[in-house]
Amino acid sequence: MTTNATAFQPLLDSIAEEAPVYYGQGKVNSSIPGLARVDPKQFGIAIATLDGGVATAGAAKVPFSIQSVSKVFSLCLALDYMGEDLWTRVGRNPSGQRFNSLTRIEQEQGRPMNPFVNPGALVVADCLVERAATPIHTLIGFLRKLAHSQRVGCDYDVAKSELSTAFRNYAAASLLKEYGNLHGDPRAVVGAYTHFCAASMTCVELAKAALPFANDGKDPKTGRQVLPPGRARRVNSLMLTCGLYDAAGDFAYRVGLPAKSGVGGGIMAIVPNRMAIAVWSPELDPLGNSVAGFAALERLTRDGDLSVF
Ligand code: GLN
Numbered sequence: 001m002t003t004n005a006t007a008f009q010p011l012l013d014s015i016a017e018e019a020p021v022y023y024g025q026g027k028v029n030s031s032i033p034g035l036a037r038v039d040p041k042q043f044g045i046a047i048a049t050l051d052g053g054v055a056t057a058g059a060a061k062v063p064f065s066i067q068s069v070s071k072v073f074s075l076c077l078a079l080d081y082m083g084e085d086l087w088t089r090v091g092r093n094p095s096g097q098r099f100n101s102l103t104r105i106e107q108e109q110g111r112p113m114n115p116f117v118n119p120g121a122l123v124v125a126d127c128l129v130e131r132a133a134t135p136i137h138t139l140i141g142f143l144r145k146l147a148h149s150q151r152v153g154c155d156y157d158v159a160k161s162e163l164s165t166a167f168r169n170y171a172a173a174s175l176l177k178e179y180g181n182l183h184g185d186p187r188a189v190v191g192a193y194t195h196f197c198a199a200s201m202t203c204v205e206l207a208k209a210a211l212p213f214a215n216d217g218k219d220p221k222t223g224r225q226v227l228p229p230g231r232a233r234r235v236n237s238l239m240l241t242c243g244l245y246d247a248a249g250d251f252a253y254r255v256g257l258p259a260k261s262g263v264g265g266g267i268m269a270i271v272p273n274r275m276a277i278a279v280w281s282p283e284l285d286p287l288g289n290s291v292a293g294f295a296a297l298e299r300l301t302r303d304g305d306l307s308v309f
Contacts, residue, residue: 012047012057016043026283029288035264059203064266065158072235073142074125075116090120091113123182126176139196169193239259269297
């Protein structure tokens, strides 16, 4: 069955119309000074289907900071470099803690629970720092290729502002180093990681970049295998179980899709063999997930019959 993007246009329009109902129910991230400046009352959504179609509603072409959504793409690059050996350094289970918690690093003796909590993403960033000449350029190049957009870039102001307040990530990196699970200098690793998080994309670009994850690693536009066979299935399983941190169970229940969120207010979601979705609205719930974005995906999968369950 092929899915036609334009068939979803009325539903997307209706979801975007409803978004303001959620404004004021969450808070824009305040720990990253560069993000606190963003106008909170914005909402955008884009879907990209395997036949090359795109449908959008709201501010789908406004760039935003993808933050932790970048962890999916940095993970893929680390797996390219290290293969399955990566899993000796990072686990594949939900952490049951906030994304930036240090508790589990101690409990697990320096092996982070999964690559989507900050400590896990720092180990992933360490792999890139060790092997790539300029890790941020490698990541942005990968995003540009997947999104078919040269506009994708790093927002250096956001990265700089986060680095002035990234004490918890410095602490996590130092602890990982102490346990012998970081090869590089903790400051350099936090620097690379923070720049990955500052990648700036629109919903349209993010939905297109996510599409190979819905298509067993093939870019439907070029037919090229941009992720090795089997990679999409595995990364999707990690997104489903760990992609929304502590809320992954609630998200699976209400939305039912592999997804990854970020504190910029973006959520990327995968409908295997059909489409990829990107939604953005800056106000976050207490666990760090977009309030309007979460609600939009819940409605889209319910009314569009898109849950994998
Ligand atoms: N850069 C943010 C941090 O390290 C990313 C967190 C997120 O998006 N959940 O805290």
